[in-house]
Amino acid sequence: LSERLQSALKNVTRKGKLTEKDVDVMMREVRLALLEADVNIKVVREFIKEVKEKAIGETVLKSLTPGQQVIKIVNEELTKLMGDEAEYLNFGTSKPAVFMMVGLQGAGKTTHTGKLSTYLRKKDKKNPLLVACDVYRPAAVDQLKTIGKQLNIPVFEKGTSMNPVDIAAEAIAYAKENGHDLVIIDTAGRLHIDESLMNELKEIKALVKPQEILLVVDAMTGQDAVNVAESFHQQLDLTGVILTKLDGDTRGGAALSIRKMTNVPIKFMGMGEKLDTLEVFHPERMASRILGMGDVMTLIERAQENFDEEESMKLADKMMNATYDFNDFLKQMKQMKRLGAFEDILKMIPGVGNQLKDINIDPKQMARVEAIIYSMTEQERKNPDLINASRKNRIAKGCGCDLAEVNRLIKQFTDMRKMMKRFSNMDPRQMERMAAAM
Ligand code: GDP
Numbered sequence: 001l002s003e004r005l006q007s008a009l010k011n012v013t014r015k016g017k018l019t020e021k022d023v024d025v026m027m028r029e030v031r032l033a034l035l036e037a038d039v040n041i042k043v044v045r046e047f048i049k050e051v052k053e054k055a056i057g058e059t060v061l062k063s064l065t066p067g068q069q070v071i072k073i074v075n076e077e078l079t080k081l082m083g084d085e086a087e088y089l090n091f092g093t094s095k096p097a098v099f100m101m102v103g104l105q106g107a108g109k110t111t112h113t114g115k116l117s118t119y120l121r122k123k124d125k126k127n128p129l130l131v132a133c134d135v136y137r138p139a140a141v142d143q144l145k146t147i148g149k150q151l152n153i154p155v156f157e158k159g160t161s162m163n164p165v166d167i168a169a170e171a172i173a174y175a176k177e178n179g180h181d182l183v184i185i186d187t188a189g190r191l192h193i194d195e196s197l198m199n200e201l202k203e204i205k206a207l208v209k210p211q212e213i214l215l216v217v218d219a220m221t222g223q224d225a226v227n228v229a230e231s232f233h234q235q236l237d238l239t240g241v242i243l244t245k246l247d248g249d250t251r252g253g254a255a256l257s258i259r260k261m262t263n264v265p266i267k268f269m270g271m272g273e274k275l276d277t278l279e280v281f282h283p284e285r286m287a288s289r290i291l292g293m294g295d296v297m298t299l300i301e302r303a304q305e306n307f308d309e310e311e312s313m314k315l316a317d318k319m320m321n322a323t324y325d326f327n328d329f330l331k332q333m334k335q336m337k338r339l340g341a342f343e344d345i346l347k348m349i350p351g352v353g354n355q356l357k358d359i360n361i362d363p364k365q366m367a368r369v370e371a372i373i374y375s376m377t378e379q380e381r382k383n384p385d386l387i388n389a390s391r392k393n394r395i396a397k398g399c400g401c402d403l404a405e406v407n408r409l410i411k412q413f414t415d416m417r418k419m420m421k422r423f424s425n426m427d428p429r430q431m432e433r434m435a436a437a438m
């Protein structure tokens with residue numbers, strides 16, 4: 001879909017204030033992007049309405065097209081909706097801090113009990129104790145023990161015959177005695193939400209008074225994730241969500257829906273089966289992912305910061321008037337460099353990233369082009385037609401390049417100028433068609 005979004009982007013290219021029509025064109029595509037990312041329909045409707053109101057009448061920044069401007073607003077609003085800054089964990093003041101992991105079966109509770117413990121041991125220098133409270137499947141206890149062994153983090157378990165509430169109580173006493181400042185309780189899940197599970201979780205909660213109750217939820221379940229989050233929140237008053245399996249190809253719409261419907265912050269994302277694949281949740285990155293736009297926003301923002309607008313306008317004018325010379329070319333190259341490695345920029349454009357995998361754009365090549373231009377005289381730069389064979393020889397010697405390289409650059413430059421000239425003689429409608437094809 002992001003292709004559709006991109007083509008919509010291209011078709012909205014006028015400058016000035018955002019009109020209702022610009023916004024409508026773009027929002028239709030944004031709406032589809034959100035629905036395809038499996039965002040809850042209620043959330044989509046509300047969001048579109050809010051953003052439309054906000055966007056219409058806004059001035060388009062000089063360095064952006066109206067289409068880009070709308071996307072920028074959409075992205076900012078999505079980011080805001082998901083919490084702007086990542087919210088961190090609350091360890092409280094009493095020792096040990098207690099975290100409960102809850103969620104449906106298969107969501108990733110046990111795996112993320114492990115991931116979170118190793119993450120916090122490293123980042124916050126915690127000395128965690130893992131607690132096996134899923135007593136309904138013998139394999140569940142073994143799974144946590146295996147994970148603990150792998151990470152070299154102790155696991156408190158009483159097999160499968162004891163009541164999970166009692167296990168939790170004993171575990172906390174054990175943690176106090178043994179100097180653990182963090183207890184992470186892995187609880188049982190069910191295929192669906194049911195009352196006996198909720199009652200058990202409520203009992204554990206009442207007893208251990210956890211600082212964090214983290215809902216572990218599978219991002220791939222999309223819409224269902226919202227229902228799950230709503231029920232768990234109603235019953236248990238969640239403090240955070242860990243959204244798992246984002247290493248899959250899901251667009252992550254669940255993140256947006258959950259946040260908007262429950263207002264529970266998403267704190268972490270699970271990015272794989274391995275135990276070192278836990279990441280702090282980044283609303284901004286998730287917004288781009290939901291829109292399916294790669295890092296377009298980063299690109300738009302960098303362009304905004306770095307391009308001297310006046311300069312760009314002047315250059316564009318010159319291009320059209322075919323007075324574009326080697327000095328202008330040099331200036332443009334410098335702007336490109338300021339934008340960051342050229343390759344990185346291209347990779348941020350959706351769709352280009354993959355195609356570019358095997359191609360290398362060599363910064364050394366750019367440096368050589370610069371060297372060639374620097375060994376031209378001012379006159380030659382202003383009037384490239386002056387550059388005859390003997391001048392070419394002198395330039396090649398001056399910069400230590402092959403004559404062939406000098407020839408190639410001058411030929412490319414002359415071709416480019418010819419093309420610009422053709423552009424400037426085109427009628428506007430023709431140009432629009434060409435721009436859309438690019
Ligand atoms: P639980 O039933 O909630 O305890 O879920 P588990 O922790 O046992 O995980 C269920 C399955 O999902 C296991 O095969 C895990 O390896 C896998 N899993 C957990 N988290 C992730 C993740 O972030 N990415 C991927 N790809 N798989 C995950």
Ligand code: MG
Nearest residue numbers: 109110134140
């Ligand atoms: Mg489990």
